[in-house]
Amino acid sequence: MENNYLAEVRRRCIAYGMQPTDVPSLRTTVSEEHLQRQKRLYADILEVTKGFGENTIQLLNGQMVSFVVTDDKGLVIDSFGDRIIREQLSQLNIKEGSLLIEREVGICATLITLEYKIPFQTVGTDHYHLVLHESACHSVPFSVPGNHGVREGTISLMTSIVDFSNYQLAMLVNMAESMGRELKLRKTNQRQLDLHHLMVDNLDTGILLADRSGIVVDFNHVALNIIPDYISVGQSSYQITELGPLFLQTIANGQRQRGIEVHFHAGGTHTVCLADIIPIFENGIIQGAYAQLRDITERYLLEQQIIVSEKLSAIGKLAAGLAHEIRNPLTSIMGFVQIIRERPLDPDTARYLGFVHEELVRVKNLVSDFVTMSKPSFPIVKPIEINLFLDSVLDFMEGQAALHDIRFIRDYHTGDQDILYADASQIKQVLINILQNAVEASQPKEAVTLKSTIQNKHLTITISDNGSGISPxxxxxxxxxxxxxxxxxxxxxxxxxxxxxxNHNGEITVDSRLGAGTEFNIRLPLSGILKECPV
Ligand SMILES: Nc1ncnc2c1ncn2[C@@H]1O[C@H](COP(=O)(O)OP(=O)(O)OP(=O)(O)O)[C@@H](O)[C@H]1O
Ligand SMILES: [Mg+2]
Structure with a gap:
């Protein structure tokens, strides 16, 4: 049978007018771009062939063999192995990028394998050309499915007649079969991996997987969006601010932790998650852990609002009663104290009555706060000369500031003519509350700044301190x-x-860093357009 193939090709060589004494040489090479394209297309095949081929070279222990891989057109896309054999091949111009053509190379096992799709060997005098009588070539076909259809080609083992053995072809057939199995297995694994990633990436939950040393092995994009720290495969999960301690605990003691409320803060956004940290065991030995993060921010904020409104309604009832019970007697007590203070008194009594009066003012303010919380009065909007107004508030607070050894910095970018329409006494109350907090958070000798700016028909009052700051x-x-x-x-x-x-249709925003200070921004429309119904 084999002889028939050889005889057929030999006939063709004679018909081409080839002389056995000629030195054959390949003349056609493809462009580098084409070669690289084929290399990419056959990349997995080349990788596996190289692995198996190098193993085979080691097994053949000292025999000079070299491998050549071609595509379905006979284009040499890879060659490796013994240097001397490869040099001999390159003298015939058989190298990467050359096209094997029968008219140029004569009898060649690779071309017969390509044509008839069978394993084939040409040994010594089988070759047409005399120069090839000292060499042997075994070739097997392959046919491997890929992303863009089936890729076909050949793997050839070249050697010298001295190192030739009949086992080599059997070995090559075996190698090609193993290679096919390996590629199939890889494809199945890859498909499973892709499926796994598809599933994990389409979950609404964030997933982060770490090995038993706490090193991040995998994560999905939901986790990436939730966790503000930079995360990458290979880094330690213990360094992730909010999750690190949880991973450490689970990996250390193998215990699962469920439903832990974790707060992530990044660039002004606050995400609340329920985290489960689950250990992974294999044969009873911990292999790592994974975190499952469910974003419950919306639910959390809703709960907070409910808590606030429940508290408000409770305050409402309480305040209504308190206001009646306390306010009236308080007003008369304050009145009487005032009358007594106007009389001639000994210095001690005058001082004590001063304290009594101060404390009564505090109680009165407290009651007013309760009343505002329960039923805020509708703002009475009047024009306010901004700079004068701010001065009056700061003057009023000057005593408090002096008590804490704090100084105020006035940084007005508003003009003397600028007018705000608002309820002056309510806005004053707001500024006093925020200034009071700033003063209380600061250390003696520090400063609290009040800045005013107008932009887009809105007044912004910024009160900043360098005090204790507020935790996220x-x-x-x-x-x-x-x-x-x-x-x-x-x-x-x-x-x-x-x-x-x-109620003034404005907003308060806060920027704070623990230990560095706090900045409150109060933004109000200059025109004083109110909400229809205050809440
Ligand atoms: N400038 C600030 N620096 C640091 N913490 C602040 C600042 N402003 C507010 N806070 C924090 O916010 C909390 C609430 O402030 P808020 O003014 O509502 O109540 P308070 O100051 O504790 O009591 P009060 O009702 O007497 O004002 C404070 O207890 C404090 O922890
Ligand atoms: Mg306060």
């Missing part, structure tokens, strides 16, 4: 009535302020 977690709570970190605080100052500004 507390920042989400400062609007809540009764939230306070102070021993004697009521936690009403800011919640009242937010309400008043909201």
């Amino acid at each position: 977690e507390n920042l989400t709570k400062i609007q809540n009535p009764f939230f306070t970190t102070k021993e004697n605080g009521t936690g009403l100052g800011l919640s009242v302020s937010y309400r008043i500004i909201n």
Whole structure:
């Protein structure tokens, strides 16, 4: 059978007018671009062939063999192996980028394999040309499915007649079969991996996987969006600010942690997640852990609003009763104290009555805060000369500031003619609340700045301090009535302020860094357009 193929090709060589004494040489080479395109198309085949081929070279221990891989057109796309054999091949111009053509090379196992799709060997005198009588060539076909259809070609093993053995072809056939199996397995694995990624990437939950040393192995884009820290495969999960301690704990003790509320803060956004950290075991030994993050920000904010409104309604009832019960007697007590203070008194009594009066003012303000929280009065809008107004507020607070050894910096970018339409006494209350907080958060000798700017028909009043700052977690709570970190605080100052500004159709924003300071921005429309119904 084999002889028939050889005889057929030999006949053709004679017909081409070839002389056995000629030295054959390939003349056609493809462009570098074409070669690289084929290399990319056959990349997985080339990789696996190289792996198996190099193993085979080692097994053949000392025999000089070299491998050549061609595509379905006989284009040499890869060659590796013994240097001397490859040099001999390149003398015939058989090298990467050359096209094997029968008219140029004569009898060649690779071309017969390509034509008849069978394993074939040409040994010594089988070749047409005398120069090839010292060499042997075994060739096997391959046919491997790829992304763009089936890729066909050949793998050839070239050697010298001295190192030739009949086992070599069997070995090559075996190698091609193993290569096919390996590629199939790779494809299945890849498909499973793609499926896994598709599933993980389409989940609404963030997934982050770490090995037993805590090194990040994989994560999906949801996790990437939730976690503000930079995360990449290969880094330690223990360094992730909010999740690190959880991973450490689960990997250390193998215990799953469920439903942990984790707060992520990044660039002004606050994301709340429920995190499960689940250990991964294999044969009872911990292999790593993964975090599952469910974004519950919306639900959390809704809950917070409900808490606030529940508190508000409770305050409402309480305040209504309190206002009646306390305000009236308080007014008369303050009146009587005032009458007594106007009489001639000994210095001690006058001083004590001064204290009594101060404390009564505090109680009265507290009651007013409650009343504002329960039923904020509708703002009475009047024109306010901004700079004069700000001066009057700061003058009023000067005593408080002096008590804490704090100085005010006035940084007005508003003009003397600029007018704001608003309820002066309510806005004054807001500024006093925020200035008071700033003064209380600052250290002696520090400054609190009040800045005013007008932009897009809005006035912005910025009050900044270099004080203690507010933690990201507390920042989400400062609007809540009764939230306070102070021993004697009521936690009403800011919640009242937010309400008043909201009723004025304005907004308050806060920027704060723990240990560095806080900046409150109060933005109000100059025109004083109010919300239809204050809340
Ligand atoms: N400038 C600031 N620097 C640091 N923390 C602040 C600042 N402003 C507000 N806070 C924090 O916000 C909390 C709530 O402030 P808020 O004014 O509502 O209540 P309070 O000051 O505690 O009590 P009060 O009702 O007497 O004003 C404070 O307890 C404090 O923790
Ligand atoms: Mg306060």
